[in-house]
Amino acid sequence: MAMLAQPAGPFALGTFSTQDGEPFPGLLAKGRVLDLSSVLAWAPSSVRAVVERWEEALPVLRVLVDEDTLGWRPLESLRVHAPIEPRQIFQSGANYRQHVIDLEVAHRSPDDPRTVEEAREEIAAVMDRRAAEDLPYVFIGLPSAITGPYDDVVLPAWAEKPDWELELAAVIAKPAYQVTVEEALEYVAGYTIANDLTDRATVFRRDMKAIGTDWLRSKNAPGFTPLGPWLVPAESIADTGDLRVTLKLNGDTMQDESTKDMLFGVARLVSYASQTAQLLPGDLVLTGSPAGNGLHWGRLLRDGDVMEGSITGLGVQRTRCVAEGTT
Numbered sequence: 001m002a003m004l005a006q007p008a009g010p011f012a013l014g015t016f017s018t019q020d021g022e023p024f025p026g027l028l029a030k031g032r033v034l035d036l037s038s039v040l041a042w043a044p045s046s047v048r049a050v051v052e053r054w055e056e057a058l059p060v061l062r063v064l065v066d067e068d069t070l071g072w073r074p075l076e077s078l079r080v081h082a083p084i085e086p087r088q089i090f091q092s093g094a095n096y097r098q099h100v101i102d103l104e105v106a107h108r109s110p111d112d113p114r115t116v117e118e119a120r121e122e123i124a125a126v127m128d129r130r131a132a133e134d135l136p137y138v139f140i141g142l143p144s145a146i147t148g149p150y151d152d153v154v155l156p157a158w159a160e161k162p163d164w165e166l167e168l169a170a171v172i173a174k175p176a177y178q179v180t181v182e183e184a185l186e187y188v189a190g191y192t193i194a195n196d197l198t199d200r201a202t203v204f205r206r207d208m209k210a211i212g213t214d215w216l217r218s219k220n221a222p223g224f225t226p227l228g229p230w231l232v233p234a235e236s237i238a239d240t241g242d243l244r245v246t247l248k249l250n251g252d253t254m255q256d257e258s259t260k261d262m263l264f265g266v267a268r269l270v271s272y273a274s275q276t277a278q279l280l281p282g283d284l285v286l287t288g289s290p291a292g293n294g295l296h297w298g299r300l301l302r303d304g305d306v307m308e309g310s311i312t313g314l315g316v317q318r319t320r321c322v323a324e325g326t327t
Contacts, residue, residue: 007315008313011029013026013027013083015081031075032075051173051231052282082146083227083228083231087280088277089284095263103296134264141219142220149318153319156221160199161300164195166311172187175281176270177274185270192231192314195227200218227317237313243258245259254294255289256292
């Protein structure tokens with residue numbers, strides 16, 4: 001099954017439960033899961049508790065992978081939850097060149113005198129300037145929007161244009177405040193997959209354009225951030241600047257792009273966010289979404305749709321959309 005795809009490297013972390021049991025932090029290796037709350041000396045109750053002691057935990061996890069006499073369980077027998085519960089979510093917008101160009105064209109006013117080609121050229125110049133001036137765009141998301149990688153996603157009745165945005169997410173390992181770009185990756189424990197759902201109809205405030213964007217309304221409904229399935233250690237991902245981000249809708253490929261198209265990489269985003277805020281262990285830094293969203297295709301999410309998202313080495317998540325009131 002696609003949802004049980006193994007991650008890169010010898011092991012990953014996840015949050016699991018038996019069908020009726022409480023979630024526990026698990027070590028995934030060789031298609032089996034070990035309850036870390038029962039084998040680590042400090043008895044962590046969550047994956048975030050493991051990440052909070054990442055430098056201490058990592059060498060122990062490497063050894064546990066080959067301890068065959070411990071109480072391993074088959075992955076297929078367990079429910080998979082979002083791999084971690086962050087305290088903060090930092091989200092990068094307008095970070096994929098082609099995606100931003102597509103959105104600019106899609107949002108053009110009917111009386112815009114520019115041709116499509118002219119609009120593309122102008123926004124491409126803006127992207128080049130942003131990259132040269134080293135100015136990422138980062139905003140805040142809510143942990144309450146997170147749901148599991150195989151859970152249903154409820155589409156609120158008020159969401160007129162719900163859309164997908166598959167993204168690479170970095171998981172912070174230790175408190176990071178005003179770190180440099182050069183040292184930023186030392187603060188990253190690993191990576192996971194996030195689908196940053198967005199209601200395109202409420203991104204911009206209609207009542208007062210000067211207010212600008214409304215990310216609370218457009219991105220933070222319960223379940224609007226399917227996360228996981230796994231937290232893959234950073235040491236298992238050779239190059240975050242060249243991973244394939246792919247989203248399929250009902251089996252049809254909608255997003256399929258390399259992270260090479262990012263304007264700002266993981267190190268730059270972590271460093272930039274840390275200049276203002278203190279990033280905490282377990283926090284997420286979402287790195288933006290590539291081209292191929294629903295607005296581009298003229299096809300938004302609706303009841304019954306199934307999204308399958310994958311990123312090189314990070315596994316596959318599969319979520320079904322259900323209209324509010326039908327569950």
